[in-house]
Amino acid sequence: MNEIWTEKYRPRSLDDVIGQKDVTQRLKGYVEAKNMSHLMFAGSPGTGKTTCALALARGMFGESWKGNFIELNASDDRGIDTVRGKIKDFARTAPVEGAEFKIIFLDEADALTNDAQGALRRTMEKYSRTCRFILSCNYSSKIIDPIQSRCAVFRFRPLNDDDIREFLEKIASSENLDMEEGAMDSLVYIARGDMRKAVNTLQTSASVGGTITADTVSKVSGTANEKDVLEILTTALGGDFIGSRNKLDTIMINYGLSGQDVIRQIHSAVFTLPLETRDKVRLVDKIGEIEFRLIEGSNEKIQLEALLAYLVMAGGKS
Numbered sequence: 549m550n551e552i553w554t555e556k557y558r559p560r561s562l563d564d565v566i567g568q569k570d571v572t573q574r575l576k577g578y579v580e581a582k583n584m585s586h587l588m589f590a591g592s593p594g595t596g597k598t599t600c601a602l603a604l605a606r607g608m609f610g611e612s613w614k615g616n617f618i619e620l621n622a623s624d625d626r627g628i629d630t631v632r633g634k635i636k637d638f639a640r641t642a643p644v645e646g647a648e649f650k651i652i653f654l655d656e657a658d659a660l661t662n663d664a665q666g667a668l669r670r671t672m673e674k675y676s677r678t679c680r681f682i683l684s685c686n687y688s689s690k691i692i693d694p695i696q697s698r699c700a701v702f703r704f705r706p707l708n709d710d711d712i713r714e715f716l717e718k719i720a721s722s723e724n725l726d727m728e729e730g731a732m733d734s735l736v737y738i739a740r741g742d743m744r745k746a747v748n749t750l751q752t753s754a755s756v757g758g759t760i761t762a763d764t765v766s767k768v769s770g771t772a773n774e775k776d777v778l779e780i781l782t783t784a785l786g787g788d789f790i791g792s793r794n795k796l797d798t799i800m801i802n803y804g805l806s807g808q809d810v811i812r813q814i815h816s817a818v819f820t821l822p823l824e825t826r827d828k829v830r831l832v833d834k835i836g837e838i839e840f841r842l843i844e845g846s847n848e849k850i851q852l853e854a855l856l857a858y859l860v861m862a863g864g865k866s
């Protein structure tokens with residue numbers, strides 16, 4: 549139970565990476581050619597960017613991959629010093645064990661200031677004979693154009709629910725976990741395409757001991773059950789303001805949710821509600837307004853109750 553499952557179950561080869569088939573297909577081309585350009589991996593967290601960089605290095609360098617690969621995090625030291633220091637130190641030493649070049653994987657490259665990116669660009673040029681960079685970021689638009697134009701860009705999509713479910717089922721079976729029906733649905737709902745979040749939430753839920761239930765998953769992740777959120781909304785739409793308010797109070801206390809947590813979950817539930825598209829659009833507009841007020845520090849109880857009141861009126865049954 550001590551080992552972190554995101555490491556234990558991290559795919560070692562490009563063939564084992566889940567989803568991201570377009571990306572892995574192209575990366576395998578580099579492995580076959582034993583050569584690559586600078587790369588940029590863009591996409592949301594927990595979708596396989598670091599995993600693919602490691603698998604690419606393994607495929608490219610075989611046994612000697614560790615000596616020819618370094619992983620740095622740009623946000624450890626937001627700025628120019630990371631680029632000038634650690635990167636240059638690694639870049640200026642020759643590749644080991646007959647490799648043609650080394651790979652520098654720079655995570656959260658979009659956290660670098662523009663000045664630091666300028667310095668990075670010069671470093672990329674200076675050492676391009678012996679070093680290839682893989683820049684990982686959530687948003688490629690935050691990377692300056694001269695760097696973007698030097699890189700082949702790879703886009704990582706959030707993983708789909710079936711892929712997440714299948715991966716979690718494999719882990720659950722190899723860890724002999726006892727899971728109640730519904731727990732897996734909650735994990736997939738909470739992950740929203742982020743495999744790291746899915747695996748971490750599964751491990752934390754397992755550490756509680758006993759059968760893993762949807763409720764354990766919700767509690768350890770500080771996320772209400774999808775079913776409970778829908779129930780609050782449909783109760784309000786059905787005209788029962790007091791009933792929906794009581795349910796809301798209960799889930800906020802049980803799961804320790806903040807107003808902002810709740811509003812985000814309500815937002816993602818809107819499109820499953822039995823409403824005309826026009827009414828859903830109005831509701832999204834209202835949610836946007838209330839979320840803004842909550843961020844500005846308004847009283848969360850009053851704001852959330854105002855949203856329930858709005859739903860009661862929208863339902864037209866009070």
Ligand SMILES: Nc1ncnc2c1ncn2[C@@H]1O[C@H](COP(=O)(O)OP(=O)(O)OP(=O)(O)O)[C@@H](O)[C@H]1O
Nearest residue numbers: 554557558565566593594595596597598599743744
């Ligand atoms: N496509 C995938 N296939 C299998 N496992 C995955 C995949 N993506 C993520 N994981 C799991 O989630 C963990 C985190 O993934 P990874 O470090 O590759 O994410 P990332 O995209 O680099 O995220 P970040 O942007 O936060 O750095 C991995 O250790 C692995 O267990």
